[in-house]
Amino acid sequence: MAHEFWAPRTIVTGAGCAKEVGKQAKSLGGSRTLLVTDKGVRAIGLVDQVVRAIETSGLMVEVFDDVPREPEMGFVESGLEIFKRSQCDVIVTLGGGSPMDVAKAIAVLATSGGSVRDYEGQGKVLQAKAPLIAMPTTGGTGSEVTRFTIVTDVERKRKMLIGDPKLIPEVAICDPTFSLTVPPSLTIGTGMDALTHAIEAFVSVRAQPITDHLCLAAIKLISRSIRRAWKSGNDLEARGDMMMGSTLAGLAFSNSSVALVHGMSRPIGAHFHLPHGLSNAVLLPTVMEYSSEGNPEKYGEIAAAMGERTEGCSSVEAARSSVTAIRRLSLDLEVPTLSGVGIDRSELRRLAPKMAEDALASGSPGNNPRRASKEDIVALYEKAY
């Protein structure tokens, strides 16, 4: 059986590696850079740092820092206009998920034209995009290495998912010092999102040998350091583990996909406006408990990667201890339940059948080791409450 694995051509890692950005932009043939970021990143001083690093290498920089929390289509168009007006030839994106999503879409439209809507779905991008360098500021989305972008179509009230290997940034620059000021709540949200990526890509029916190794390493790094990164944000070693874990998990799920947790989490975001990472974290223990019988051996490996003792255990017992480990982690990190985040129970019951349909339609539950029906998903929402 043949497996295809896609990744950026260059991944730069290590504390302080952000200063390499100018050199990397030059190596992509750039002379004028569009820097796509947001006001929050500017406020903590990272934009100035990156601008200086690019200018030192002799490149011009135009900053587009208007990207809001939601990567809306209108902002892709505004960014594209600046890219064209300033005759830019390379894009650098700095931030969490939103600026990266917008930057990926700008890079596609810059060479292929048309509207973001034309590329919704899988494999619709026909030409190479404008060269893109992605610099994450949270140990979270993994977007710096993935083939996905999500752009919100405000008019049609729709989150458009675009998936294509051509969306993968040419260069990812992962500097953990950039994540030192991430506040505790975001550290949990983005960290648990990354852990969910690693767990889901590992148990996915589309898993492959390379992604299996990446996932186990990511689970180990994140589960050993997330508590420390949450408690003492300026612990560089813990932040380093989180950023490395998130990038490895990103490489894994970009190739093996996510599964039931992500499928169920997106409708919670859409209806109750819960941040993506938090809705994954809330669902993870319940969905793992349900799914583990679909592949107990792999859940046992997750337990071992999380530091649980599994020697001498049956595969079912080892699988069970992966759920126990996640429950303990959630408790330590004060991750709430669905009721704890203020969702109204009767509203959830009313919407659950539609949410289950949307979850199934996203395709992610199809990768789960245990196939869930619409009724199963409704019951899981209830249980997570």
Ligand SMILES: [Fe+2]
């Ligand atoms: Fe995610």
